[in-house]
Every structure is written in structure tokens, then in C-alpha cells.
Amino acid sequence: DTGVSQDPRHKITKRGQNVTFRCDPISEHNRLYWYRQTLGQGPEFLTYFQNEAQLEKSRLLSDRFSAERPKGSFSTLEIQRTEQGDSAMYLCASSVSANSPLHFGNGTRLTVT
Amino acid sequence: AQSVTQLDSQVPVFEEAPVELRCNYSSSVSVYLFWYVQYPNQGLQLLLKYLSGSTLVKGINGFEAEFNKSQTSFHLRKPSVHISDTAEYFCAVRTNTGNQFYFGTGTSLTVIP
Numbered sequence: 017d018t019g020v021s022q023d024p025r026h027k028i029t030k031r032g033q034n035v036t037f038r039c040d041p042i043s044e045h046n047r048l049y050w051y052r053q054t055l056g057q058g059p060e061f062l063t064y065f066q067n068e069a070q071l072e073k074s075r076l077l078s079d080r081f082s083a084e085r086p087k088g089s090f091s092t093l094e095i096q097r098t099e100q101g102d103s104a105m106y107l108c109a110s111s112v113s114a115n116s117p118l119h120f121g122n123g124t125r126l127t128v129t
Numbered sequence: 130a131q132s133v134t135q136l137d138s139q140v141p142v143f144e145e146a147p148v149e150l151r152c153n154y155s156s157s158v159s160v161y162l163f164w165y166v167q168y169p170n171q172g173l174q175l176l177l178k179y180l181s182g183s184t185l186v187k188g189i190n191g192f193e194a195e196f197n198k199s200q201t202s203f204h205l206r207k208p209s210v211h212i213s214d215t216a217e218y219f220c221a222v223r224t225n226t227g228n229q230f231y232f233g234t235g236t237s238l239t240v241i242p
Binding site: 020047049051056057058059060061064066071072107109114115117118119120121122123125 | 135138163170173175180225232233
């Protein structure tokens with residue numbers, strides 16, 4: 017168990033730029049989640065994959081956000097035309113089955129200037 | 130819809146004293162319950178989980194929690210805290226019919242020497 021890996025750890029970008037984050041889940045985990053966390057808040061659900069299928073997406077997720085998991089292994093989260101309000105920690109998590117807990121990566125901290 | 134309430138945003142406690150962090154949830158269906166701990170600039174680590182069976186569950190680092198269905202609560206306890214327990218603690222719930230995990234806003238535990 018090498019854990020969930022996220023890259024990069026930190027990203028600073030200017031408003032209007034596009035950014036892409038990567039998540040490598042634990043190898044045998046077929047469920048993958050993206051969450052966003054702002055200061056003083058708990059993680060907020062963004063989207064969920066089972067294998068390569070994106071099965072759930074938060075209504076809070078604007079059309080500037082898109083996520084993929086093309087081969088059912090790693091996933092990418094892209095934010096287009098970033099805004100200052102997108103500044104947050106983006107957390108990826110994976111799990112092996114329906115009633116197993118989430119295993120989180122260390123997150124990608126995005127700062128939009 | 131499901132929700133999680135952590136009533137205490139900050140809990141200061143002296144070293145070696147007992148602590149209880151409160152968590153209440155609302156759900157119309159059966160739930161799985163979790164407590165996670167987050168250290169600065171890191172992802173969330175699982176402390177313990179309740180899936181079924183005994184309502185008293187024990188986790189890592191000497192923590193335990195008790196599921197109370199009638200009061201829809203899942204409070205976290207430790208009989209004697211250490212300095213190293215200083216961190217942010219999140220309660221989370223997942224229904225047995227859905228995929229999302231819902232998190233509370235967190236409780237910041239500060240252990241005072």
C-alpha cells in the first residue's frame with residue numbers, strides 16, 4: 017500500500033489560467049473521489065468515479081471543472097479560466113469497496129492570484 | 130439529504146485530560162460513520178469507522194467512538210490526550226445507498242502542555 021499520491025503539492029496560478037491536477041489512487045482501489053477543502057471547512061464533494069466511469073458530480077461543480085479517469089487508474093482534475101474563489105486544497109481519495117473508508121492523498125493546494 | 134454537525138469548532142484541553150468531540154448527523158436511511166484526523170498541510174487519516182455491529186468502536190491512537198442511533202450521534206473520545214493529538218478532526222457519514230461521504234466542518238483540538 018503506497019498510498020494515494022497527488023501532484024503537484026502546490027500550484028500558484030494567475031486568474032484566467034487553466035490548471036490540471038493528477039491523482040494516483042491505491043492500485044487495487046476502483047473508486048476514486050475528488051474533494052475540495054477551504055480554510056476552516058470540511059471536505060466538500062466534487063465528483064466520484066467507479067473504474068473509468070464518472071458516476072456522480074456535485075451540483076456545485078461549475079462547467080469550468082472537468083475530471084477524467086481514462087483507464088480506471090489515475091485521474092486528472094482540470095479547472096479552466098481559474099478564479100480567485102477556486103483557491104482551495106483539492107483532495108483526492110480512493111476506496112476499494114462500497115462500505116470501505118476513504119484513503120486520502122495529501123492534496124494539491126491551489127492559489128489563484 | 131444527509132448532513133453532519135460538529136458542534137464544537139475549537140476544543141482546548143490540557144495534556145493527559147480526557148476529551149470528547151461531538152458529532153451529530155441527519156439521515157433518513159442507515160449510515161456508515163467515520164472519524165478522520167488532519168494534520169497541517171496533509172490529507173485526512175482514518176481514525177475509526179462504524180459499519181455495523183458493536184456500537185462502541187476503537188480506533189488508532191487510543192481514540193474510541195460510540196454510535197447512538199436514537200440520538201443520531203457518533204461522539205469521539207479519548208481518556209488521556211497527548212500533545213501530538215493537536216490536529217483537526219472531521220466526522221463523516223455515508224449512507225448505505227449512496228456513494229458520497231459527507232463531512233462536518235471539523236473540530237480543532239488543541240492540547241495544552
